[in-house]
Amino acid sequence: MLIDGLWMSICQSLWLFIPSICVYFMINTFILVRIMEFIHGTHKAPQDFITNMPDNVVTNILDRLPVQHAVRTSILSRNWRFKWTMLSQLVFDEMFFKYLRKSEGKNNHGGVISRLLLHLSGAITKFVLCIDNVLDAEDINHWILFLSRKGIKDLTIRNRDETPLMLPTHLFSCLELKHVHLFNCCFNPPPTFHGFLNLLSLDLCVDFEENVQLGEFFTKCPLLEILTIDDRSQVGKVNVVEIAKIKNLKVLSLQFCDLDNSIFELVGSLPKLQELHLDFEDYDLIEGGDGKRFSATFPCLKVLKLSRICLGGDTELSYAFELIRSFTNLQTLEITVTNDWYVGPPPHINYDATGLLQLRSVKFECLKGSENELCLIKFLLACSPFLKKIVIHSHPYIASDERMMFAKKLLMLHRASPAAEIDIFQF
Structure with a gap:
């Protein structure tokens, strides 16, 4: 019995940490328990802990499986025939629809999802839907209405169709929502919308209607x-x-073209902001703006991420410098350089170490080894006495000899932190 108890304890631990093999593991455990009973010659069967697991434990296991695998647990035993109806997290992603196309051989995907939802018995806390052209908008409206009555807390809708999805008004009656991610949808809350009082995170890649406030x-x-x-x-x-009205905001991610230089005004009005992500895609900074200096400091900001920024020109390089210098308490910096191969004249910026930064980690993506990029790294190394590592992923089209030359230049730079390491990889 000691061996039986030990085995049961190991099994229960594995279910929590390796959910992807739970179904197969349960089947093997059933067989093993019966073999051990036969070997020990006991007339009293050991406790069937799989059958007698609490419902919350079963739901936790099923929620960690792909939906199609969770439904297949009905073949384990008579007691498990309808266990899958306790699912509380549903992910209808590309893998799910690929499975349907292979098994169903037809495009009745909406009907399959509708029938599955009708069998669920409890609350649904998470719902992820990747929409393609085989799903009907009317079905989606019915699903959102169904979820609004099921206590939905985490909702993701990713529309891969060319036409933006008109969100049903039922979405704005899901008052228990905590996390919302919408992609390629038309966002227009109705006049009767009273608010998401529990909402913690909001990710909108949408079309805003002109009258949206x-x-x-x-x-x-x-x-x-x-x-x-x-x-x-x-x-x-x-x-x-x-945006300044969101006084509880801690993480903000925007396209830089939406804000221009007012980003400093915005950050200064958000007392709890800790992370700022700016995307520079399709944006050209105004020439002559590189001479502007910002006197304000922002002590709360700890993470800064700049995406698709062109460091080849003096203007954007100067702006990146001003951002980093203004956020003096930064601990993490990540910069992804655009694929643009434009290389401007050498920078005319005084990169002195007049102030110290608190950086611990720096990461560059898609660097090309230009003098402008080298200038920025030089500033970071000289002003960061607590820096531990700079990770650099170079552009895949950079020749090996050019990458080697760039690495040699980096090794010659002064480092304020004796512990700072520089790791260079090919992107």
Whole structure:
């Protein structure tokens, strides 16, 4: 019995850490328990801990499996025939639809999802839907209405069709939502919207209607901590005043073209902001703006990520420098350079170490080994006495000899931190 108890303890631990093999493991455990009973010659069968597991444990296991595998647990035994109906997290992603195409051989995917939802018995806390052209908008409306009555807390809708999805008004009646991710949808809350009082994170890559008042929407989400906005429609730029109303905001991700130089004004109005992500895609900084200096400091900001920024020109390099220098308490810096091969004249910026940075970690993606990039790294090394590592992924088209030359130049730079390491990899 000691061996039996030990085996049961090991099995229960494995279920928590290796959910992807739970179904197969359960079947093997059934067989092993019966073999051990036969070997020991006991007339009293050991406790069937799989059958007698609490419902919350079963739900936790099933939620960690792909939906199609969770449903297949019905073949384990008579007692497990309807266990899958306790699912509380549903992920209908590309792998799910690939499975349907292979097994069903037809495009009745909406009907399959509808029948599955009708069999579920408890609350549904997470719902992920990747939409393609085989799903009907009316079915999606019915699913959102169904979820609004099931206590949904985490909702992701990714529309891969060319036409943006018109969000049903039922979405804005899901008052228990904590996390929302919407991609390629039309965002237009109805006048009767009273707010998501529990919302913590909001990720919008959507088309905003012209009459949408984001400021009013944000005031109805008082707990919002993480905000990502990508205005695909480009109807109206993001207003600094509107975002500044989110006093609880800790992580902000925006396209830089929506804010221009007002980013410093915005950060200064968000007392709890700790992470800032800026995407520079399709944006050209105004020439002559590189001479502007910002006197304000922002002590709370710890993480800065700059995506698709062109460091080949003096203007954007100068702006990156001003961002980093203004956020003096940064601990993590990540910069992804654009694929643009433009290389401007050598920078005319005084990169002196007049102030010290608190950087611990720096990461560059897609570097080309230009003098401008080298200048920025030189500044970071000289002003960061606590720096532990700089990770550099070079552009895949950089020749090996050019990458070697760039590495030699980096090794010759002065480091304020004796512990700072530089790792260079090919992207």
